[in-house]
Amino acid sequence: MDDFIAARSQMALSLGFHIIFSCIGMVMPFFMAVSHYKWLKTNDEVYKNLTKAWSKGVAIFFATGAVSGTMLSFELGLLWPKFMDHAGPIFGMPFSLEGTAFFIEAIALGFFLYGWNKLNKWFHWFTGMVVGVSGLASGILVVAANAWMNSPAGFDFVNGKYLNIDPIQAMFNRAWFSQALHMCLAAFTATGFAVAGVHALMILRNRNAAFHLKAFKIAAVFACIAALLQPLSGDISAKDVAKRQPAKLAAMEALYQTEKPAPLLIGGIVNEKDKTVKGAIKIPGALSFLAHGDFKAEVKGLDQIPENEHPPVAVTHYAFQIMVGIGTLLLLVSLTYFFILFKKKPLTEKRWLLKLFVFAIPLGYIALEAGWVVTEVGRQPWIIYGIMRTKDAVTPMPGIAYSFYIFSAIYVSLSIIVTFLLYRQIKMVPVLYNKPETK
Amino acid sequence: MKDVVITFLCMAILLYFLLGGADFGAGIIELFTSTKNRSKTRKTMYQAIGPVWEANHMWLIIAIVILFVGFPFIYTTMSVYLHIPLAIMLIGIIARGTAFVFRHYDAVKDDMQWLYNRIFRYSSFVTALFLGIIAGSLISGHIDPLATDFYTAYISGWLNWFSVAVGFFTVALCGFLAAIYLIGETNEYHDKRRFIKKAEFMNVAAVVFGAMVFIAAQRDKIPLIDWVFKSTVGLSAIILASLSLVLLWYLLIKGKTKVLRILAGFQVTMILLAISYAHFPNFIRLKSGNAVSLLETAGPEKTIYSLGLALLLGSVLILPFLGYLFYKFQKKEE
Numbered sequence: 001m002d003d004f005i006a007a008r009s010q011m012a013l014s015l016g017f018h019i020i021f022s023c024i025g026m027v028m029p030f031f032m033a034v035s036h037y038k039w040l041k042t043n044d045e046v047y048k049n050l051t052k053a054w055s056k057g058v059a060i061f062f063a064t065g066a067v068s069g070t071m072l073s074f075e076l077g078l079l080w081p082k083f084m085d086h087a088g089p090i091f092g093m094p095f096s097l098e099g100t101a102f103f104i105e106a107i108a109l110g111f112f113l114y115g116w117n118k119l120n121k122w123f124h125w126f127t128g129m130v131v132g133v134s135g136l137a138s139g140i141l142v143v144a145a146n147a148w149m150n151s152p153a154g155f156d157f158v159n160g161k162y163l164n165i166d167p168i169q170a171m172f173n174r175a176w177f178s179q180a181l182h183m184c185l186a187a188f189t190a191t192g193f194a195v196a197g198v199h200a201l202m203i204l205r206n207r208n209a210a211f212h213l214k215a216f217k218i219a220a221v222f223a224c225i226a227a228l229l230q231p232l233s234g235d236i237s238a239k240d241v242a243k244r245q246p247a248k249l250a251a252m253e254a255l256y257q258t259e260k261p262a263p264l265l266i267g268g269i270v271n272e273k274d275k276t277v278k279g280a281i282k283i284p285g286a287l288s289f290l291a292h293g294d295f296k297a298e299v300k301g302l303d304q305i306p307e308n309e310h311p312p313v314a315v316t317h318y319a320f321q322i323m324v325g326i327g328t329l330l331l332l333v334s335l336t337y338f339f340i341l342f343k344k345k346p347l348t349e350k351r352w353l354l355k356l357f358v359f360a361i362p363l364g365y366i367a368l369e370a371g372w373v374v375t376e377v378g379r380q381p382w383i384i385y386g387i388m389r390t391k392d393a394v395t396p397m398p399g400i401a402y403s404f405y406i407f408s409a410i411y412v413s414l415s416i417i418v419t420f421l422l423y424r425q426i427k428m429v430p431v432l433y434n435k436p437e438t439k
Numbered sequence: 440m441k442d443v444v445i446t447f448l449c450m451a452i453l454l455y456f457l458l459g460g461a462d463f464g465a466g467i468i469e470l471f472t473s474t475k476n477r478s479k480t481r482k483t484m485y486q487a488i489g490p491v492w493e494a495n496h497m498w499l500i501i502a503i504v505i506l507f508v509g510f511p512f513i514y515t516t517m518s519v520y521l522h523i524p525l526a527i528m529l530i531g532i533i534a535r536g537t538a539f540v541f542r543h544y545d546a547v548k549d550d551m552q553w554l555y556n557r558i559f560r561y562s563s564f565v566t567a568l569f570l571g572i573i574a575g576s577l578i579s580g581h582i583d584p585l586a587t588d589f590y591t592a593y594i595s596g597w598l599n600w601f602s603v604a605v606g607f608f609t610v611a612l613c614g615f616l617a618a619i620y621l622i623g624e625t626n627e628y629h630d631k632r633r634f635i636k637k638a639e640f641m642n643v644a645a646v647v648f649g650a651m652v653f654i655a656a657q658r659d660k661i662p663l664i665d666w667v668f669k670s671t672v673g674l675s676a677i678i679l680a681s682l683s684l685v686l687l688w689y690l691l692i693k694g695k696t697k698v699l700r701i702l703a704g705f706q707v708t709m710i711l712l713a714i715s716y717a718h719f720p721n722f723i724r725l726k727s728g729n730a731v732s733l734l735e736t737a738g739p740e741k742t743i744y745s746l747g748l749a750l751l752l753g754s755v756l757i758l759p760f761l762g763y764l765f766y767k768f769q770k771k772e773e
């Protein structure tokens with residue numbers, strides 16, 4: 001394996017791994033806070049057990065998120081030293097603030113996990129909220145750093161030199177808002193559907209239905225609200241991309257020729273050699289509308305972009321299709337769920353709805369990963385859009401392939417162990433929480 | 440602001456050595472505990488470091504973020520030429536962090552525990568060893584950006600007698616810090632005695648490996664003796680460290696626990712000071728004889744300014760909260 005490809009693969013793998021855990025770390029504290037609040041208010045023991053059961057899962061995920069994040073902060077240098085040499089001082093602002101957010105999060109987590117019976121109960125609840133809020137803040141900050149790679153700002157690039165650096169302006173670059181908003185919603189969608197689905201499965205199997213029903217409801221409401229907002233925020237993102245990265249938008253839509261008005265493609269097989277797309281359903285004018293808010297607007301195709309600046313079209317296009325497809329599906333699931341809630345039908349009788357949620361367990365995460373593939377692969381061949389090419393940033397050290405194999409093995413084993421642990425946690429719910437008072 | 444940022448960097452590195460070190464040390468202690476006492480050691484240890492380990496590791500993140508934002512040249516030089524030991528240390532961090540949490544949160548306690556324990560112990564050892572190797576390499580003067588062959592560029596920079604000796608010295612210090620920390624975390628007589636024994640053992644090991652560091656420095660032609668004995672600060676630091684060693688043994692035998700912690704932390708701080716003061720603010724010594732200095736490679740002014748501001752703001756938010764965490768979960772003496 002070529003060193004450059006190995007470095008890219010290792011980066012993608014580490015980020016793809018980290019994002020799962022960080023999303024859980026960002027979102028679960030809010031679910032727990034709701035359940036915890038209900039326990040404090042109603043004294044219903046089930047809510048207390050639920051909070052505790054969730055917090056055990058979160059501890060596992062949090063640790064995995066923290067170590068994989070630590071890995072990432074080194075990996076930026078291990079794999080992309082020439083990028084960090086220039087980018088560090090420019091996009092470092094969000095990272096230094098993120099450090100603070102992480103720190104507060106880690107401290108609050110210590111209080112929350114070990115504070116049962118030791119702290120004032122409302123202070124304890126509050127520490128749980130702090131975990132969630134600082135997790136969300138760190139997510140937003142790190143995405144602002146990524147947004148800077150898509151939409152560099154806060155410096156003047158003169159003759160290959162980075163001058164007049166302004167870290168604040170770099171942080172509030174043009175892409176940060178749309179990306180951060182979309183990312184936060186995605187975290188709620190993905191985690192919400194996964195958690196709701198797991199509890200739906202338990203209800204279907206008739207295990208501790210009272211416990212799992214409460215859990216299901218909390219997760220499902222969060223998930224469904226986020227899933228309703230997701231396409232709206234996705235639309236903001238798309239318009240944003242059209243303005244700042246026309247090459248990425250063209251790759252997302254496999255738009256080889258500039259068109260006016262441009263159609264939206266659904267599905268289709270991309271042939272990168274002939275620059276054609278076969279078998280796609282075309283919705284006339286829809287892309288013009290999505291990109292520019294006008295059914296007749298012109299959309300720039302790849303023909304207007306120099307060949308050596310084309311991102312990989314097929315991967316970007318398929319990933320985008322997967323994300324939008326899943327987004328639409330989850331939107332429908334959410335609408336159905338709210339309809340049923342509105343009609344006040346008991347959920348346990350609607351087994352098909354529960355099955356739908358079980359089916360949706362992995363979907364949010366698939367969409368999340370696909371969305372990142374769109375963003376990151378769609379930015380290629382640039383690491384800093386329009387400024388530095390990815391291949392110029394890679395480490396001079398040979399043999400990165402071995403590093404990639406080793407870290408792949410580690411991530412695969414960790415995923416297996418975490419899944420196994422989670423399975424055991426869920427399996428033990430009846431044993432641990434069936435008796436009214438357990439420790 | 441440069442001074443503020445450099446102060447924070449030094450503080451983060453020091454605290455990572457002390458707190459993260461105690462944390463690795465816990466695994467190292469477990470490694471050197473006889474099988475029959477292990478499960479008790481584990482329990483004390485869990486209660487002691489469970490609530491704080493995540494926070495302890497934040498110091499590493501803070502240090503690394505300061506480096507890559509404020510001193511990108513240092514960060515990238517380390518990342519390129521110390522790629523291999525950094526990667527091994529990271530594997531260690533990943534393995535021990537997850538094994539530590541998994542073994543506690545596994546809902547079923549069965550044979551898997553055996554695996555978690557193994558991973559936790561060995562990876563704690565490896566992490567501390569490589570942390571030391573990296574620290575040693577930075578000052579060993581073996582790092583060579585001009586190298587043209589793989590071995591000189593990526594291996595001999597860190598695989599040399601001095602760096603490895605510093606690695607083992609670090610392992611012993613970590614074990615020592617952990618043992619001292621754990622003495623105060625248990626109220627039971629036998630447990631206390633055991634940890635005191637461990638602390639004594641680790642302290643002897645530290646002295647032995649400390650001597651090895653000097654020998655290795657001599658062999659690798661590193662002017663360590665000059666650094667330590669020819670500068671007033673270095674010399675006073677080493678004298679204070681030695682004096683506190685005497686006091687420390689006295690308190691150990693007496694079983695006074697809380698003061699011990701402060702003393703042990705003080706001792707390790709003095710050792711770090713003695714080694715690093717002479718070439719401060721140089722951060723990396725290169726084979727060519729040049730050095731990479733914190734002052735000269737700092738990023739642009741605006742970056743340093745906002746970084747400093749972020750750190751000051753962060754510490755206002757963090758320190759009281761962190762202090763309360765340590766206070767709240769400290770074992771009360773009965």
Ligand code: HDD
Nearest residue numbers: 179183186189231234235237238327328367368371372375
């Ligand atoms: C649960 C996950 C999820 C779902 C259901 C969707 N997305 Fe998404 N999308 C993401 C998760 C995601 C993401 C992983 O979070 C990304 C990657 C970078 C980012 O900011 O968000 C993303 C990026 C992303 C981008 C690229 C942004 C950029 O490069 O700056 C666009 C244009 C869209 N999305 C559009 C949509 C649309 C129109 C959706 C319609 C339903 C949609 N997304 C659903």
Ligand code: HEM
Nearest residue numbers: 008011012015016019142145146372373376377382383390
């Ligand atoms: C966590 C969600 C993320 C995922 C899943 C993700 C995914 C990826 C993928 C798939 C690549 C490889 C692209 C290619 O080479 O074709 C990549 C590259 C990269 N990403 Fe991301 N990314 C994420 C977030 C971020 C963030 C927040 C940053 C930095 C602040 C970042 C920095 C980088 C860098 C430096 C590279 C290597 C250079 C490049 O390939 O352009 N990523 N990422």
Ligand code: HEM
Nearest residue numbers: 021022025026061062065066069070072073102135139142
């Ligand atoms: C879109 C991408 C990312 C998001 C949304 C994200 C979010 C988070 C969150 C919420 C946490 C808290 C830990 C948890 O709850 O499990 C976390 C941990 C961490 N992340 Fe990321 N992260 C992303 C990418 C990155 C990148 C690119 C880096 C490094 C450059 C990074 C470095 C870290 C570090 C060091 C930690 C550990 C902090 C701790 O111990 O709490 N993350 N991340």
